[in-house]
Amino acid sequence: MTSEVSSSALVNGKSTRFLDIADRGLQYGDGIFTTLSVQEGVAIFLDRHLKRLQADALRLNIPFPGVEILTEEVQRIGHMNSSCVLKIMLTRGLGGRGYLPPKQSQGTRIISSHPKPDYPKSIRESGVKARFCDIRLGLNPHLAGIKHLNRLEQVLARAEWDDEGIGEGLMLDHEGFLVEGVMSNLFLVNSGMLRTPLLERCGVAGVMRGLVLESAVFLGLAVEQARILPEEAYDADEIFLTNSVIGIWPVSLLDGKAYPVGSITRLLTRRIDEMVAREHQS
Amino acid sequence: MTSEVSSSALVNGKSTRFLDIADRGLQYGDGIFTTLSVQEGVAIFLDRHLKRLQADALRLNIPFPGVEILTEEVQRIGHMNSSCVLKIMLTRGLGGRGYLPPKQSQGTRIISSHPKPDYPKSIRESGVKARFCDIRLGLNPHLAGIKHLNRLEQVLARAEWDDEGIGEGLMLDHEGFLVEGVMSNLFLVNSGMLRTPLLERCGVAGVMRGLVLESAVFLGLAVEQARILPEEAYDADEIFLTNSVIGIWPVSLLDGKAYPVGSITRLLTRRIDEMVAREHQS
Numbered sequence: 001m002t003s004e005v006s007s008s009a010l011v012n013g014k015s016t017r018f019l020d021i022a023d024r025g026l027q028y029g030d031g032i033f034t035t036l037s038v039q040e041g042v043a044i045f046l047d048r049h050l051k052r053l054q055a056d057a058l059r060l061n062i063p064f065p066g067v068e069i070l071t072e073e074v075q076r077i078g079h080m081n082s083s084c085v086l087k088i089m090l091t092r093g094l095g096g097r098g099y100l101p102p103k104q105s106q107g108t109r110i111i112s113s114h115p116k117p118d119y120p121k122s123i124r125e126s127g128v129k130a131r132f133c134d135i136r137l138g139l140n141p142h143l144a145g146i147k148h149l150n151r152l153e154q155v156l157a158r159a160e161w162d163d164e165g166i167g168e169g170l171m172l173d174h175e176g177f178l179v180e181g182v183m184s185n186l187f188l189v190n191s192g193m194l195r196t197p198l199l200e201r202c203g204v205a206g207v208m209r210g211l212v213l214e215s216a217v218f219l220g221l222a223v224e225q226a227r228i229l230p231e232e233a234y235d236a237d238e239i240f241l242t243n244s245v246i247g248i249w250p251v252s253l254l255d256g257k258a259y260p261v262g263s264i265t266r267l268l269t270r271r272i273d274e275m276v277a278r279e280h281q282s
Numbered sequence: 283m284t285s286e287v288s289s290s291a292l293v294n295g296k297s298t299r300f301l302d303i304a305d306r307g308l309q310y311g312d313g314i315f316t317t318l319s320v321q322e323g324v325a326i327f328l329d330r331h332l333k334r335l336q337a338d339a340l341r342l343n344i345p346f347p348g349v350e351i352l353t354e355e356v357q358r359i360g361h362m363n364s365s366c367v368l369k370i371m372l373t374r375g376l377g378g379r380g381y382l383p384p385k386q387s388q389g390t391r392i393i394s395s396h397p398k399p400d401y402p403k404s405i406r407e408s409g410v411k412a413r414f415c416d417i418r419l420g421l422n423p424h425l426a427g428i429k430h431l432n433r434l435e436q437v438l439a440r441a442e443w444d445d446e447g448i449g450e451g452l453m454l455d456h457e458g459f460l461v462e463g464v465m466s467n468l469f470l471v472n473s474g475m476l477r478t479p480l481l482e483r484c485g486v487a488g489v490m491r492g493l494v495l496e497s498a499v500f501l502g503l504a505v506e507q508a509r510i511l512p513e514e515a516y517d518a519d520e521i522f523l524t525n526s527v528i529g530i531w532p533v534s535l536l537d538g539k540a541y542p543v544g545s546i547t548r549l550l551t552r553r554i555d556e557m558v559a560r561e562h563q564s
Binding site: 009011017018019020021022023024025026027028029030035060061085087089092097098099100101110112114117135136137138139140142143148149150151152153154155156157158159174182183202 | 291293299300301302303304305306307308309310311312317342343367369371374378379380381382383392394396399417418419420421422424425430431432433434435436437438439440441456464465484
């Protein structure tokens with residue numbers, strides 16, 4: 001069996017690309033993950049990614065193997081691939097057929113490296129085109145914010161367009177509020193205030209989203225997490241997207257309307273760049 | 283690696299218990315499944331299970347390998363395990379990191395056998411205790427009815443109780459309507475009419491549910507698929523649950539209220555038993 005994906009991988013610390021089909025990660029999507037960038041051998045913001053994994057694991061009662069073992073394995077994979085995207089997945093592990101989680105589940109950890117996507121370098125400077133997706137996100141407060149393995153809504157949303165000129169699709173929730181991009185979090189700037197959708201009923205609270213919110217507070221910007229309607233995106237002065245692989249992407253065009261790469265987007269980009277540079281020093 | 287689950291399995295026709303971690307079934311829950319009963323070497327209602335898989339695959343644009351190859355592989359597994367539960371899973375197969383489905387995905391098929399669960403024999407005669415779950419089902423018409431691999435809501439719901447005397451939990455949708463059991467579909471009898479929740483916004487349209495609806499029409503019963511409130515379950519004359527492994531389970535007690543095993547439940551049970559017997563003859 002060949003694969004277009006992982007260059008190298010560890011499953012429970014063993015160098016292998018194969019998983020038992022009885023793993024609940026496959027059977028039910030019963031697991032969580034996080035995706036980060038490795039640059040010159042440094043796993044950027046690893047501590048925050050591990051904290052987020054730990055918090056998500058706690059919410060779903062999935063075993064967390066500990067920061068030390070994950071850090072050690074990330075470094076093993078990072079040594080082999082000094083520039084890559086790294087995905088850390090934790091599942092509830094093996095379990096009997098049926099939804100009931102086993103009383104003492106061991107959990108499975110999978111760390112895999114992937115080639116960096118070849119996004120055009122111009123995006124960071126001049127922005128990306130975005131569209132609205134038709135498929136909407138179902139509401140479930142018990143799962144909201146968690147980066148779990150139930151991602152069919154994102155798969156269907158991403159399948160809605162194949163125009164390579166469009167970099168991201170924005171998703172609304174079942175009630176019509178803006179939530180996020182298919183693979184990213186969403187920020188608007190309205191009259192100097194930085195705004196991002198509340199993720200209390202659906203959506204993924206990304207590590208980069210958290211860093212941008214913290215940076216905005218640090219920089220003294222007014223910040224709001226709120227229920228935001230699509231019309232408010234049309235009225236925004238600036239729009240940008242975030243995730244740990246892309247960093248910050250300004251949106252230059254959304255459903256035909258043009259947006260400038262604004263001053264707050266640039267300010268936050270510089271701040272995040274500084275934090276990334278500091279990761280290389282520490 | 284050991285497993286408590288599958289006795290034997292085929293992955294794309296090969297006898298193995300292992301799957302590439304790059305499979306989108308694991309990465310995103312990007313797949314579907316069906317579960318059926320093998321009795322004396324006969325895969326009960328296999329044709330209907332395959333039709334359902336095919337319909338679900340079409341909706342998600344997942345490759346369907348064809349009825350012939352699946353039938354042949356089911357029989358291979360069934361020969362080795364003449365009494366078992368059989369699970370057929372189809373995923374979108376290997377794909378690059380990222381939600382975008384590959385243009386030409388090969389798909390992965392996994393057929394695995396599992397021990398029959400040891401439910402008490404008395405349940406079929408005297409019924410089962412049920413409860414209401416706290417966690418609710420998010421609404422998504424694009425996924426409604428499909429037995430897909432995104433099953434975290436069911437995992438969390440099933441984790442709500444560990445009283446072995448309770449056989450099933452009933453789930454409401456985000457708006458408070460009754461949908462189904464964690465692992466079963468739900469039927470009520472109100473004043474002689476057979477009623478089951480509409481599954482146009484969430485839920486899994488089980489093969490046994492379809493058989494019961496057809497049987498009811500065949501038997502001349504009044505049938506309704508509707509939005510049903512939990513209060514209407516309290517007022518029901520009979521309640522029962524269905525899936526392809528349990529068949530029909532009368533509900534004897536729901537949140538403290540007792541229900542008889544009523545005449546319509548018995549009538550439909552006999553009819554399904556006859557259809558199962560016919561499967562052995564054909």
